Amino acid sequence: MINKNIILYAAILFFGITAPFIFPAFKVQLSILCVLIILAMTWNIQGGEMGYNSFGNILFYGLGMYLCASVQVGMFFPLAEWTESGGEKTFVHTPAQFFQGFGVGLAVAAVVPAIVAGLIGYSILGLRGHYFAICTLGLGVAAGEISGGIEIIGAGQGFTTPPFPDFGGLEARGEFFYFCSFISLVLTFIVVKSVYSTRFKLVLNAIRDNEDKAEAMGIQTMKYKIIGWMISAFFCGLAGGIMGGLVGYIDSTDVAFDGREMGVFMVLMAILGGKGTLWGPIIGASVFHIFKEGFWTFFLGWQYVALGVLIVVIVIYFPEGIMGWLREKYPERFGEVVDEADRKAQVELK
């Protein structure tokens, strides 16, 4: 079993490293896929394992995006003048400045959302069920609307991130952002997997199944909920920072706090793949991204209609997701002991 896992991970790692060279035309798509997987996996910590269906993780994503770009610019140039000049590039980053700024920016983009999550966590995570869902939905939209009114980060006209430095015609932008997002993905996977293999996951599941009983058993549920949210926020912010650099342009409601796209996508991907599993969000995000890229062009102009229909169909007819379906089909693979006679009896009963 262990051998099989190692081979699997090695294969994925190998594929991940060589992918931009095998499919050079899809570098940007692959980077976006990595970001989507990060978002789905971190959403799954709340929505899947903890039973707190958050629409507000987009807050950390957008926050990370703005922070990373602001730090990258603000470290070397006056930020207000940068955003005021819009697309006009009066200031140019040297390569050293660019990478230095981006590195520091990413660190800030990851740490600050985690701190924010810790600060607001005590208030927000005390809400339960649909109140939590609506409250986080409000949080995400409020952040988008308010950031759209702040002058120094571009307000309504948006914020262009620094362009990738030119190395004498050598095109390295795609590879750079791909490896950034891939490394973050690997990091996310390692952290989430190691967290899931400890008592932490059991506590989260206990909160999902019955929070009152978990509390009665002496578990400080609030502490675990906040830590879970902080982990999510950390990686959401990281993903946002990378995505900001990749897209090259930040708009408050269309790119950063994009509740209508990213905010729903992360929920949808996790549900599609199977809530509450390690691999579910990864599979869900990959399937969703392939579907989206493959069919969006056919639905040109009708994407949101297709998205709306997709949400309704998945939620109503497919709430267990791909992993849930596999689990029903091959329970033995998931380490469940199935009593053949009992199963037959159940089938006959149906």
Next chain:
Amino acid sequence: MVFQYPMITVQACLDGILLGILFALIAYGMALQWGVMNIINIAQGDLVILGGYIAYFMYLYGIHPAWGVIVSPIIMYFVGIGIYKLVINKVVDRDLFISILATFGISILFMQLMNFAFGADVVLANSGYGTTFLFDSNVVLPNSKIFSAFVSIVFAICLVIYMKKSKLGRAIRATAQNARAAKILGVDTEKVYAATFGINAALCGVAGALISITFTIHPYMGLPYTIRSFMIVIVAGLGNLPGVALSGMGLGVFEEFADYILGTEFRIGSVFLLLVLILVYRRFKLSKKREYLK
């Protein structure tokens, strides 16, 4: 500012109250379906906007948009029944989150379909009612706002009487109290649910028609209305009608002041922020008694 320019304060208060009555009407629909079916409908605001476009279309074809107040709820009733039959009846008994997500999907769908059908422009159905001037023309009130507040009150009173007196109204109230017991006693709950959703959609239609006369409508403006009505319902509580009316007006006044003080670009943001603050406040209030919102 509040004391420096008293006329602006009066203006904001009156505007807010007239606006708040409209919000209360939408919130009443939300309270109804929440109480009866235990569903939170994110597409509520989009139903409002759709109702507004019906009135706007009548205006385009030369009919006075005020007739939309009659026509729009009738059409919206059937739209509501259609949505119920297609989607909602599959999520009624399920987890609340599923209903939230499913109606969120409907909301996105409606938003985009309206965008295709009517274009992304901000539109207004001009009623030509003129304006009323108060206090030496220091306070300006469009008559359409007064008209819309009046119509909303009439509709709300009619609905309350209907819920009290009619057979269907009694069935709806019985289902809200205990769906299972109502079923045992011969109430066709499936029908009651469909009717409830239809009535909710019709209320949204009325409100939408009034909004298209008084304010402006736009395909993407739905979500703020959903959030406002949700906020009003959680502040007032389910089944507390005077409370819904009062908190609706309170929200309207708050919004007008936010508009004046912070500027229009923060108006929607402040509504959503207020929602978060109210929920957090209630959470701390309840946690003192070792309870939580449910």
